[in-house]
Amino acid sequence: MQQRRSLDQAYTNRKLLNGQLDTPKWWAPTVIVLGILVLIGIGVISVMINKGLGVTGLSRPVFWGLFITTFVFWVGISHAGIMISAILRLTQAEWRRPVTRAAELLTVFSLLTALVFPLIHAGRPWRIAYWIMPYDFGRGIYPNIRSPLIMDPVAIGTYLTGSTLFLYVALLPDLANLRDRTKGWRNSLYTVLALGWRGNPRQWKMQTVGGILLSALMLPIFVSVHSIVSWDFAVVPAVEGWHSTIFAPYFVIGAVHSGVSAVVTMMALMRWLWKWDDFIRPEHFDALARLLIVVATGWLGFTFLELIFALYGQDAPEIALREMQMFTWPWNMLFIIFFLTAYLIPVPMWLFKRVRTNIALMFWTSILVNIGMWLERFLIIVPGLARRTPFVYTWDSYRPSAVEWTIFIWSFAWVTFLMLLFSKFFPLVPLFEQKESQVFTDDVMIGRAKVPAVLREAD
Amino acid sequence: MASEAVAQGHEAEHHALPAQVAPDVVARELVATTMGASGRFKAIAWTLGVLSIAGIVALVLKWLDQSDDSTRWGYVAALLSFLLSVAGGAPMVAMAPVMAKANWVRPVTRIAAMFSFASIVTIITLIPLVAILPPLVTEGARRRTIWFEAPDYSPHIWSIVGLVLLLITGIGLFYSAAIPDFASMRDHSMGWRQRWGKKFARGWVGTDSQWRTLRMRIGMFGTFYFLILVFVNFLITTDFGQSMVPGWRDAIFPMYHSISSFQAGVAAIVIALWAARRYMHLEKYVHVDAFWSLGRLLFALTLLWVYFFYSSFIVFWYGRSATDISTLNLLIRGPMMYAFIAAIILIWFVPWWILIWNKVRRSVNGMAIGAAVILVGVLIDRIRIFVPAWSVPPDQIHEKWLTKIPGTVYPDIFDILIMAGGISLAVLIILLMTRVIPVLSVWQVQEFNLLSKPIKYVRGQATMIAKPD
Numbered sequence: 001m002q003q004r005r006s007l008d009q010a011y012t013n014r015k016l017l018n019g020q021l022d023t024p025k026w027w028a029p030t031v032i033v034l035g036i037l038v039l040i041g042i043g044v045i046s047v048m049i050n051k052g053l054g055v056t057g058l059s060r061p062v063f064w065g066l067f068i069t070t071f072v073f074w075v076g077i078s079h080a081g082i083m084i085s086a087i088l089r090l091t092q093a094e095w096r097r098p099v100t101r102a103a104e105l106l107t108v109f110s111l112l113t114a115l116v117f118p119l120i121h122a123g124r125p126w127r128i129a130y131w132i133m134p135y136d137f138g139r140g141i142y143p144n145i146r147s148p149l150i151m152d153p154v155a156i157g158t159y160l161t162g163s164t165l166f167l168y169v170a171l172l173p174d175l176a177n178l179r180d181r182t183k184g185w186r187n188s189l190y191t192v193l194a195l196g197w198r199g200n201p202r203q204w205k206m207q208t209v210g211g212i213l214l215s216a217l218m219l220p221i222f223v224s225v226h227s228i229v230s231w232d233f234a235v236v237p238a239v240e241g242w243h244s245t246i247f248a249p250y251f252v253i254g255a256v257h258s259g260v261s262a263v264v265t266m267m268a269l270m271r272w273l274w275k276w277d278d279f280i281r282p283e284h285f286d287a288l289a290r291l292l293i294v295v296a297t298g299w300l301g302f303t304f305l306e307l308i309f310a311l312y313g314q315d316a317p318e319i320a321l322r323e324m325q326m327f328t329w330p331w332n333m334l335f336i337i338f339f340l341t342a343y344l345i346p347v348p349m350w351l352f353k354r355v356r357t358n359i360a361l362m363f364w365t366s367i368l369v370n371i372g373m374w375l376e377r378f379l380i381i382v383p384g385l386a387r388r389t390p391f392v393y394t395w396d397s398y399r400p401s402a403v404e405w406t407i408f409i410w411s412f413a414w415v416t417f418l419m420l421l422f423s424k425f426f427p428l429v430p431l432f433e434q435k436e437s438q439v440f441t442d443d444v445m446i447g448r449a450k451v452p453a454v455l456r457e458a459d
Numbered sequence: 460m461a462s463e464a465v466a467q468g469h470e471a472e473h474h475a476l477p478a479q480v481a482p483d484v485v486a487r488e489l490v491a492t493t494m495g496a497s498g499r500f501k502a503i504a505w506t507l508g509v510l511s512i513a514g515i516v517a518l519v520l521k522w523l524d525q526s527d528d529s530t531r532w533g534y535v536a537a538l539l540s541f542l543l544s545v546a547g548g549a550p551m552v553a554m555a556p557v558m559a560k561a562n563w564v565r566p567v568t569r570i571a572a573m574f575s576f577a578s579i580v581t582i583i584t585l586i587p588l589v590a591i592l593p594p595l596v597t598e599g600a601r602r603r604t605i606w607f608e609a610p611d612y613s614p615h616i617w618s619i620v621g622l623v624l625l626l627i628t629g630i631g632l633f634y635s636a637a638i639p640d641f642a643s644m645r646d647h648s649m650g651w652r653q654r655w656g657k658k659f660a661r662g663w664v665g666t667d668s669q670w671r672t673l674r675m676r677i678g679m680f681g682t683f684y685f686l687i688l689v690f691v692n693f694l695i696t697t698d699f700g701q702s703m704v705p706g707w708r709d710a711i712f713p714m715y716h717s718i719s720s721f722q723a724g725v726a727a728i729v730i731a732l733w734a735a736r737r738y739m740h741l742e743k744y745v746h747v748d749a750f751w752s753l754g755r756l757l758f759a760l761t762l763l764w765v766y767f768f769y770s771s772f773i774v775f776w777y778g779r780s781a782t783d784i785s786t787l788n789l790l791i792r793g794p795m796m797y798a799f800i801a802a803i804i805l806i807w808f809v810p811w812w813i814l815i816w817n818k819v820r821r822s823v824n825g826m827a828i829g830a831a832v833i834l835v836g837v838l839i840d841r842i843r844i845f846v847p848a849w850s851v852p853p854d855q856i857h858e859k860w861l862t863k864i865p866g867t868v869y870p871d872i873f874d875i876l877i878m879a880g881g882i883s884l885a886v887l888i889i890l891l892m893t894r895v896i897p898v899l900s901v902w903q904v905q906e907f908n909l910l911s912k913p914i915k916y917v918r919g920q921a922t923m924i925a926k927p928d
Contacts, residue, residue, distance in 0.1 A: 223766060235777035243778055246710035248770035301689065302714070309710035312697075314603055444925050446909060453925040455916065 007278060009435055013177065016431050019274060019423045020178060026273065027420065034417040041410020045120055048403055053123040055403045061388045062398035064381050067121040070408055072251075072377045074114035074415075075156065075229050077370075079252070080259030081107025081163055082222035085170075086215035094441060094454050095287040097433040098279045102270060103263045104167040105428070109418045110262075111160045113411050118152070120407070148231040155228045159221050166214045172197050172207060173432040189425075226251045233380065240321040241310060241384040250302040257292065257299045257342070258373035264288050264366035266419075268359050270428055279429050282357035289356035296347045296369075317387070325383050334375050342372025480743060482905045489897040489904065490647040492739050496894065499738070507887040514880010515583075521873040522587050529591045529853055530865070533846030534874035536588055536699050538881045540716070540841040541723070542581040543622075543695055545834070546885060547688050548717075548724025549574035550629050552756070554681040562911055562924050563752040565903035566745050570731045572636060573892045574724070575629025577885035582622050584881055588699060589615045593853055600857045604702045605693075614698035621691040628684045635676035638663050639902040655895070692717045703848045704789060706782035706860030709775075715767040722760040722806070723837040729753050729830035731889065733823055735898045744904050747821055754820030757830065761814065765807045785861040789847050794867035798843040805836025 018024070048055050058065050084103035088096035119125045130143060143150060176197035179190035197203060230251035233242040244250075264285065271280040310318055325331050346365040349355045356362065386397050400408075422428075444453045480488075496504075518535075525531045549571045594611040595601055606613045642663040644656030663669060693713040700716075701707050729750065736745040772791070775783040791799050809832050819825035850865040870878070910925040 220762070227766075227770065231773060231777070234774045237778045237780040237783070243774065243780075244710050245712075245771040245774045246714070247774070249711065249714065249767065305693075305710050305713060308605055309708060311607070312603060312605055312710075313708045314607075442923065444912075444923060446925055446927070449927070451910075451925040451927045453923050455914075456922045456924055 007434070007438060012279075012431060012434050012438075013181075015276065016279065016427050016429050016434065017178065017181065020425060020427060021181060023424070024273065027424070031417065031420050034413050034420065037413035038410065038417050041407055041413065044403055044406045044410070048120065048407070049123075049125065053121075055401060057399045057401040057404060059398070062382055062385045064121075064385060065398055066378075066400040066404040066408055067117045069374065069378045069381050070411060071114050071117035071121070072229055072381070073258070073370075073374045074110045074117070074411065075226060076251075076255035076258040076373060076377070077110040077262045078107045078114065078159070078163075078259065079222060079226060079255035080263045081105070081166075082215075082218050083256050083259060084263055085166065086218050086222070089211060089215050090219075092454075092456065093287075094437065095284055097437045098276075098284060098429050099263060099267060099288070100170065100433065101167075101430045102266050102428055103259075104163060104170065105419065105422060106259070106262055106266060106415075107163045108160065108167055109415045109422075111156060111163065112418070113415050115153070115156060115160075116411070148228055148235060151228050152232060155221070155225045159218075159225045162214065162218050162221055166211075166218055169207060169210050169214060170430060170433075171426060173199065174427050174430060177431055178427075186425075223252055226255045239384045239388055240317050241325075241380065244306055244309065246302060246306050246309070250299075250306055253295060253299045253302055254373060254376060257295050258370055260288060260292055260295060261346075261366040261369035261373075264292070264362050265370070268363035268366075271359060274423075274428070276429060279434060282359065285359055285362045286353065286356040289350040289362060292369075293347055293350050296343055300343055321383060321387055324387065325379055331379065331383055334379060338372045338375035338379060340372070341368040342376060480908060482908070485744070485904050485908070486643045486901050487647050489744070489899055489901045490644055490652075492741070492897055493644070493652060493894055494648065497738075500890075504887060504890055507883040507890065510883035511880050511887055513876050514878075514884065517873045517876035517880060518583075518587065521877065524873070526587070526591065529593070530850045530868065531871075532588060532591055533849035533868055534842065534870050535584060535877055536849050537838075537841040537845040538878050539581060539584040539588060539699065540695060540845055541838050542577065542584060542881060542885060543691065544716070544720035544723040544837060544841070545727045546574050546577035546581055547625060547629075547691065548720035548722075549727050550632055550724075551685055551688055552721055552724040552728060554632070554677075554684065560926055561752070562907060562926075563746075563748050565907040566899050567728060567732060567749055567753070568636060568903055569640075569896070569900040570735060570898055571724075571728050572629070572633040573731075573889050573898075574727065575626065575633050576888045576892055578622065578626040578629055579888065580881050580885045582619075582626060583884075584877075585618060585622055589619060592699065593856065597853070597856070602702060602856050603705070603708075605697050614694065614702075618691075618694050618698055621687065621694050625684070625687050625691050628680060628687055632677070632680035632684050634659070635673065635680050636900065636903075637896055638673060639665065640896055640900055643901045644896070652895075688720075689713075689717060692720060700845060700848050703856065704786070704851050704861060705855055705858040707786045707789070707848075708782065709771055709786070711767060711771045715764075715771060718760065718763050718767050719806075719837055719840065722757065722764055723834060725753055725757045725760060726830035726833040726837070729757065729826050730834070733827040733830075735893075736823065739893075739898060741899060744899050747823060750823050750826045751821045754814055754826050754829070757810070757826075757833070758814040758820070761807060761810045761833070765811075768803075768807075782860040785864070788864050789851075789861055790844060793847065793864045794850070795843040795847050798839050802836050802840035802843050805832050806840055807836075810836075 019027075056065070056067075081104040084096060085100040089100070119128060122128055172194060175190050175194040176199065179187060179194045182190060227248035230247035233239070234244055234247035237243040267280050267284065267288070270276060307322070310322055326335050346368050349361065349365055355365070382398055440455045442453050442455070443450050445451075521531075521535075552571060554568075554571075592615060593602075594615075595604055595606055595609070595613065596611050601608075604614065638660060641656045641658075642660035642665070644652050645660050646656075648656060696713045696716045701709060701712055732745055732749065732753075735741055772787075775787050810829050813819055813825065813829040813832070816825075819829065846868050847865065850868045851861065852865070855861065855863070910927070912923045914921055914923050
């Protein structure tokens with residue numbers, strides 16, 4: 001059943017600009033608390049850079065631990081934006097409208113956060129310069145440009161640039177709206193950012209065409225980013241459990257699962273915090289949950305294939321690794337939590353419309369998914385390394401240190417902090433999309449039934 | 460309000476917009492397409508019939524002549540995979556947009572569901588291959604398969620069970636969606652069609668309860684069909700492909716095959732729809748919009764195909780272990796290198812350049828050309844994969860990896876006749892089905908007309924599409 005209400009433009013402006021034109025009471029204390037957490041995180045990172053990676057739990061043979069897991073996790077979260085925004089825009093899904101901005105924003109901020117992890121993981125971040133510089137100028141020793149480790153930052157950088165542009169193009173009409181409602185320095189800021197937007201037919205046409213073109217261009221980048229991240233692992237035959245052809249689509253679909261769930265979390269928070277009940281409605285959660293059921297089940301299929309073909313080879317070390325992952329403490333506990341939270345608890349719940357339209361339940365189940373998806377990455381990365389070339393004196397496994405956990409928590413505080421700062425200056429729900437939705441949707445009578453309808457371009 | 464403006468525009472300009480066909484006219488005209496057969500239709504049917512018989516005879520002769528040499532059966536395995544891809548994939552392609560409430564797909568569903576019957580040919584092709592497929596344990600050694608410690612003949616049994624289930628579910632899907640049309644035939648035709656219509660309509664009068672049951676059945680069969688299709692793709696690709704080659708471990712291959720199957724299915728639907736529109740004069744019901752939407756789907760699947768291919772290739776190419784190199788040498792660089800190049804060009808490069816243009820996607824003939832290129836490409840790709848896989852001598856099946864790459868196996872006269880006959884028989888079955896029931900679903904076309912109304916919007920034309928829950 002459609003829950004759409006007729007909303008006039010003045011009401012839409014007033015409600016959706018309430019974050020920019022007024023300041024909600026909870027905003028300042030929350031930003032201060034998050035700011036403190038961010039500062040603590042930056043302090044810990046500085047200490048780690050000063051002291052070296054010895055303060056982490058990383059040690060032979062596990063040199064990729066919590067940082068790389070969290071890097072993959074945030075790259076995964078970043079897949080929400082393009083999945084929601086570009087694909088749903090191209091397929092003209094009407095329910096996408098209130099979701100797009102938040103999703104695009106999550107992409108940009110999570111990518112910015114993801115990039116920090118390989119940087120600090122290097123131990124001495126200034127050595128990242130060797131990524132493009134020769135190791136030795138005199139002898140001209142260059143890094144291997146065919147390595148996925150080189151292609152990673154290229155792909156992520158392209159994705160970040162494209163996503164920012166995508167976000168900005170969609171923001172233009174709303175920036176003009178803010179320009180016309182503010183005074184002083186804010187007016188000057190919005191005037192510059194709005195690029196002279198007046199909303200004439202030519203500008204609208206260019207904005208629409210730009211959006212569609214960017215959507216189409218961003219899709220291959222979106223797929224390539226996590227594929228390249230997956231190839232960091234998959235092209236290495238030396239580590240058990242990594243050398244699998246399925247990793248690229250498996251990582252991408254996992255990222256979509258994780259990213260769309262993060263959007264659900266964010267949508268629920270936006271509805272509660274800014275009281276946008278008229279704009280973010282249960283029908284939107286319903287649609288997102290249906291999408292998640294499909295994505296999660298596809299992901300489960302890939303998980304099954306990954307597992308079955310790991311065993312298919314019947315190689316003793318590979319089987320031993322899987323036994324360790326599933327039956328040896330503490331990996332077995334993590335494996336059970338991963339499987340329960342990523343699929344077995346949320347998906348059966350989403351089969352019921354009551355759950356799909358219950359925002360609190362959607363909020364908590366979406367958080368569960370991301371706990372599971374983080375664990376999935378951890379279970380892919382660490383156990384394989386832990387079994388690699390064990391020495392006689394390797395008698396303990398990898399255990400993340402307090403420094404690593406603090407930086408991990410910092411990443412969440414940092415993304416939330418950036419989101420809240422953004423919300424102070426720019427609307428989190430696109431106003432023009434809401435208004436367009438009012439024009440493009442209607443109810444029509446078919447027989448005696450009132451049926452929701454949408455307007456589409458004719459043949 | 461915008462909706463009022465739309466309504467006023469609709470009232471004022473309605474006379475300028477294309478008129479919609481009344482439901483009873485739709486029923487009469489579509490039922491009439493099943494009656495009579497033109498000279499061209501008969502000529503094509505006879506040709507296909509002769510080719511089919513020649514194919515079956517060739518299959519029997521090949522069995523008598525070469526049943527002891529599994530390396531000669533690669534082309535039959537490729538045909539099995541190709542038929543599974545097209546006949547299995549097409550009905551699913553029609554189901555997915557229905558579940559997503561896409562209105563454009565309504566005129567396409569029947570023609571897609573008809574492909575289910577072609578799975579009969581897939582089963583015929585499977586029979587000799589099952590007999591030739593080596594058991595899991597030979598000479599006391601167990602080879603690598605997905606069956607691990609299962610009984611020796613598990614792949615043989617489950618592949619048959621899977622394909623038969625796919626056929627039954629496909630026919631169930633077809634029939635459950637065809638009941639209202641059988642009622643239309645009961646009401647609008649004569650002779651044996653009327654009698655069959657009465658029998659198969661099972662008292663359909665279109666009550667609320669009957670419609671609810673119908674939709675529930677379509678949903679159930681659609682879901683089961685999808686699950687079985689994925690399962691069968693998994694079985695056939697691993698048991699009749701990967702496990703024949705020592706060292707070939709490719710987790711993405713079943714998914715690659717499924718994606719390719721959906722691509723081939725959409726391509727086959729486009730060609731069938733093009734033929735139905737052109738030769739049955741159904742322009743009034745099959746709009747360009749359907750081709751446009753199928754074009755976008757086909758384009759997306761074409762890109763997905765290359766993504767799945769590359770995901771597999773890069774891991775082998777970069778990994779450079781002995782198993783990786785031997786797999787690449789067999790499937791890409793070795794005996795089928797030219798087939799590989801042709802497949803890449805026909806499945807990806809040419810369709811990509813054709814379908815990227817909106818003008819082509821919005822044209823009927825352009826789409827048919829793109830789809831035909833893809834179908835040929837998929838056939839070559841199946842040959843590229845399955846012929847080398849079957850050409851590995853059975854005595855090497857237990858090795859860690861392939862140490863000696865077999866030479867190119869060219870098709871003999873039996874293979875050519877079997878492939879031509881198998882494809883002809885599949886086409887013939889679909890062609891004959893168009894004499895039994897309308898090629899477009901009457902009730903879906905009626906519903907399409909009911910739910911979509913062309914309207915005048917501002918200075919242009921638009922369509923108002925109702926989306927019932």
